Every structure is written in C-alpha cells, then in structure tokens.
Amino acid sequence: LHSVQSTNYHQLADAILAEIRAGKLRPGDKLPPQREFAYSRGIAVSTAQRVYAELQRRGMVSGEVGRGTFVRLAVPAGRLTTSLAEPTSLRIDLDLNFPTVPEQEALLSSSIAELMRRDEQWRPAFAPASARGTRALRNTTATFLSSAPGRWSLPADRLLFAGNGKQAIAAALAATVRRGELLGVEALTYPFIKTIAQQLGIRLVPLPLDDEGIVPAALVETHEDVGLSAIYLQPALHNPLGVTMSSARSAEIAEILRTQGILAIEDTTYAFLDPNGASLQWLAPEDVIRIDSLSKRLAPGLTLGFIVAPGRRVEDISRALHSGAWVPPAFAQTVCSRWMADGTAAKIADAKRIDAAARQRLAHERLGRFGLTGNGHAYHSWLPLPPSWRADMFVAAAARHNIALTPASAFAVVAGHAPNAVRLALSAPPLEVLAEALEKLASILDGGCDAPPPVE
Numbered sequence: 506l507h508s509v510q511s512t513n514y515h516q517l518a519d520a521i522l523a524e525i526r527a528g529k530l531r532p533g534d535k536l537p538p539q540r541e542f543a544y545s546r547g548i549a550v551s552t553a554q555r556v557y558a559e560l561q562r563r564g565m566v567s568g569e570v571g572r573g574t575f576v577r578l579a580v581p582a583g584r585l586t587t588s589l590a591e592p593t594s595l596r597i598d599l600d601l602n603f604p605t606v607p608e609q610e611a612l613l614s615s616s617i618a619e620l621m622r623r624d625e626q627w628r629p630a631f632a633p634a635s636a637r638g639t640r641a642l643r644n645t646t647a648t649f650l651s652s653a654p655g656r657w658s659l660p661a662d663r664l665l666f667a668g669n670g671k672q673a674i675a676a677a678l679a680a681t682v683r684r685g686e687l688l689g690v691e692a693l694t695y696p697f698i699k700t701i702a703q704q705l706g707i708r709l710v711p712l713p714l715d716d717e718g719i720v721p722a723a724l725v726e727t728h729e730d731v732g733l734s735a736i737y738l739q740p741a742l743h744n745p746l747g748v749t750m751s752s753a754r755s756a757e758i759a760e761i762l763r764t765q766g767i768l769a770i771e772d773t774t775y776a777f778l779d780p781n782g783a784s785l786q787w788l789a790p791e792d793v794i795r796i797d798s799l800s801k802r803l804a805p806g807l808t809l810g811f812i813v814a815p816g817r818r819v820e821d822i823s824r825a826l827h828s829g830a831w832v833p834p835a836f837a838q839t840v841c842s843r844w845m846a847d848g849t850a851a852k853i854a855d856a857k858r859i860d861a862a863a864r865q866r867l868a869h870e871r872l873g874r875f876g877l878t879g880n881g882h883a884y885h886s887w888l889p890l891p892p893s894w895r896a897d898m899f900v901a902a903a904a905r906h907n908i909a910l911t912p913a914s915a916f917a918v919v920a921g922h923a924p925n926a927v928r929l930a931l932s933a934p935p936l937e938v939l940a941e942a943l944e945k946l947a948s949i950l951d952g953g954c955d956a957p958p959p960v961e
C-alpha cells in the first residue's frame with residue numbers, strides 16, 4: 506500500500522507540474538484546498554497533503570496555513586523567449602538606454618591615440634586574456650569602482666572581468682545557481698535575467714517590491730518557503746523602476762543575507778549616477794557578488810563587465826567565465842584600463858550624471874502631473890498609466906508618433922502580472938527631440954492628438 510501511495514503522490518505532483526508547464530495553471534493561481542483536491546481526484550486527504558508538500562519542496566508552489574497554496578514558478582526552463590536586444594526602427598528611441606554625451610567620442614579617441622604611442626603598454630592588447638586581468642588592471646579597476654574616500658575600498662584580488670555586464674551576470678549565475686534551482690528576483694527586473702535564466706535552466710521566483718525595492722519580510726518568507734539558491738537585485742537606480750534603497754533598507758537586506766546565508770548577485774550598473782547609491786557589498790562582502798560594467802558610463806561598443814566576488818567564490822566564477830567564453834579580449838582590457846587610469850572614464854561619467862539629471866527634470870516637467878516616478882538621477886522613468894489606457898495600447902499610440910517605449914510586461918517576471926505602466930529610457934535622443942517626444946506623450950495622455958479611443 507505504501508508504495509502504491511508513494512507512486513500516486515509523485516504522479517499527481519508530476520501531473521500538476523505538467524499543467525504549470527503547459528500554462529494551464531499560471532503563476533499566482535490558487536490551488537484548491539487540499540480536501541477539495543483529494544475529493545476531486547478520489548484520493549485520501551493525507552495523499553493530497555503529500556502532493557502539495559512535494560510541489561512545495563520542488564519550489565513550484567508556495568503555501569501558508571490559512572492563505573492557501575499558490576503556483577509560484579515563474580519561468581519554466583524551456584523554449585527561449587526574446588528579450589529587449591534589437592534597437593528599435595522607430596525614430597525616437599525611449600526604449601533602450603545607451604547614454605552618450607557629446608564630448609565622449611573625442612575623449613575616448615584621444616586617450617586611445619595616446620596609448621598607441623606607448624609600445625610597452627599597447628603590445629599586451631594583442632595577447633591572450635585571462636578573467637583575472639593583469640595586476641595593473643585589477644588595481645586600476647579597484648580604485649575606479651571604490652566609493653568616495655573613507656568608505657569601503659574594493660579589494661583588487663576579488664575582481665574578475667567579463668566582456669560586458671550581461672556576460673558578468675551570466676558567469677555569476679552559471680557559477681552559483683545550478684540547473685533547476687531557484688533564483689529570487691525583483692518582481693519587475695532587467696529583462697536579460699529572464700532569458701539567461703531560461704538558457705541556464707534556472708527557475709525564477711518573483712520577490713515582492715515596495716517603493717524602496719525588495720520587501721525584507723517577503724525575502725525571508727520566500728526563502729523559508731522554497732529555498733533560494735541566490736537572489737539577483739539592483740539596489741540603486743533599479744531598472745526599470747528607478748528606485749534606490751535607503752540606507753536603512755539596504756542594511757536590513759544585508760542583515761538578512763548574512764543571517765540566512767542567502768547569496769545576492771547585486772547589479773550596480775546604473776548606481777554610478779546616484780550619489781546615494783549604496784552597494785550591498787559594502788555591508789555584506791562575504792554574501793554578495795557585485796556586478797558592474799562600463800557600457801553605460803562609457804560606450805557599449807568597447808567595454809568591460811566587472812565582478813567583485815567573495816574570496817571563496819573567485820575561483821568558481823573565474824572558471825565559469827573561461828568555460829562560458831565570457832572573458833573579455835585583451836584589447837578591451839588594455840583600452841578600458843587606460844580610460845579608467847587616465848581620468849577619461851571619470852570625466853565622462855561625471856558628464857553623464859549632469860546629463861541624466863537634466864533629462865529627469867525635463868521628464869518631470871512634461872509628465873510629472875501624470876504620476877511619473879523615478880529617482881532624479883536615473884536615465885529612465887516609470888510612467889504608471891491611467892486605467893483608461895492599457896500599456897500595450899499606449900506603446901502602440903506612441904509608435905504611431907515614431908516614439909519607442911517599453912511596456913511593463915517586458916520587465917515582469919510573472920507573465921500576465923505586469924502593472925499598467927511603461928518605462929521611458931531618456932538617454933538616447935538629443936535633448937530637444939526628447940522634450941518634443943515627452944510633450945507628445947503628454948498630449949496622447951490628455952487624449953489629444955490622434956490617439957485611439959481609450960479602452961472601455
């Protein structure tokens with residue numbers, strides 16, 4: 506009898522799993538109470554309990570006495586979906602964020618020209634590369650990424666290099682979360698996470714957000730519930746919401762990481778823009794892998810991704826970088842090292858801080874009355890839409906005016922659970938074109954222009 510029952514509950518759990526994978530049961534759906542489930546399947550209540558416990562053990566559902574059992578799995582490993590990757594064909598790009606300032610091209614070029622005149626510094630650009638970089642690159646990067654004097658200074662021996670930020674994320678995940686394991690992510694997250702997780706067979710679990718980022722209690726509860734192998738988060742200038750954690754919130758999250766032994770992969774790609782942007786790694790260096798990149802500071806065409814790892818993880822991540830073919834070419838290492846060492850990178854990053862703040866002011870002037878949110882330092886803003894507009898219709902209406910926007914669904918970890926909102930990337934158009942585009946969006950929201958009739 507025992508073996509019949511045990512086959513039964515495994516088979517029943519598999520059947521429910523198949524329904525989740527087929528999309529018949531969607532993340533967030535409530536499963537029937539165990540008694541009802543037992544009755545409908547003609548099984549004992551004790552077997553139903555074992556089915557639900559098995560589903561919970563596998564991380565497919567979360568359950569709480571009194572609240573019920575909910576489907577939790579967000580992205581079953583399987584067919585790849587597309588992510589935001591291709592530049593839009595629309596004329597005004599508020600979809601992708603590749604910040605540039607007018608002076609950057611001349612600054613970057615003259616720094617390379619100077620480097621090429623010094624044979625002994627230029628020659629290494631053509632040599633084979635390592636994920637650890639040269640000692641000079643590690644020291645230069647450590648100084649460059651360290652916070653203001655007097656705060657935490659970054660240990661150079663914990664640095665690793667990838668081709669860009671995305672490759673750095675891929676390597677950190679590949680080294681720390683195994684196929685089939687669970688990664689907690691902010692319920693709205695950087696879209697690349699969704700596709701790389703699929704590629705690596707990692708299952709995503711959405712973590713609830715408030716206006717400061719991840720809700721601490723929800724992180725603890727989720728971890729206790731399903732057992733997360735790691736979390737991925739952006740504590741400063743979160744993409745897409747633009748929020749930065751207060752120091753109290755980041756201290757609270759860091760404390761949870763330390764006490765619960767949760768590994769965090771923190772992405773500080775945009776943090777350089779925010780003078781208040783803390784890094785969790787300052788607070789919990791042994792529990793945090795920090796990811797950063799030069800793509801937004803400088804230019805995505807010739808860039809580096811950075812990984813600052815806890816000492817005990819350096820070796821594993823280095824191996825992942827090599828085996829995933831994510832080590833940056835020596836050419837990029839040599840040139841980027843020069844840009845960081847001679848002040849070029851800092852100069853351009855400073856100019857971008859000023860540029861981003863100016864673009865934010867413009868966005869708030871034009872769209873503030875519609876409830877536009879986002880930190881005053883970010884290169885993107887979040888626009889919640891009135892109920893009369895659905896995000897996809899608003900994106901279509903903007904496209905008719907040649908303006909590309911991103912609907913919230915692109916960032917939602919759980920398909921079908923996106924808020925009614927769009928993200929505006931503010932960095933690409935010249936300022937006057939941006940002003941015009943924002944004006945146009947305001948008039949679409951006002952119901953002017955040739956906007957289609959609002960949703961009933």
Ligand SMILES: Cc1ncc(COP(=O)(O)O)c(C=O)c1O
Binds near residue numbers: 739805810
């Ligand atoms: C939050 C976040 N992390 C990482 C990246 C990737 O940076 P890279 O262009 O260096 O791959 C981006 C790029 O948009 C991003 O928005």
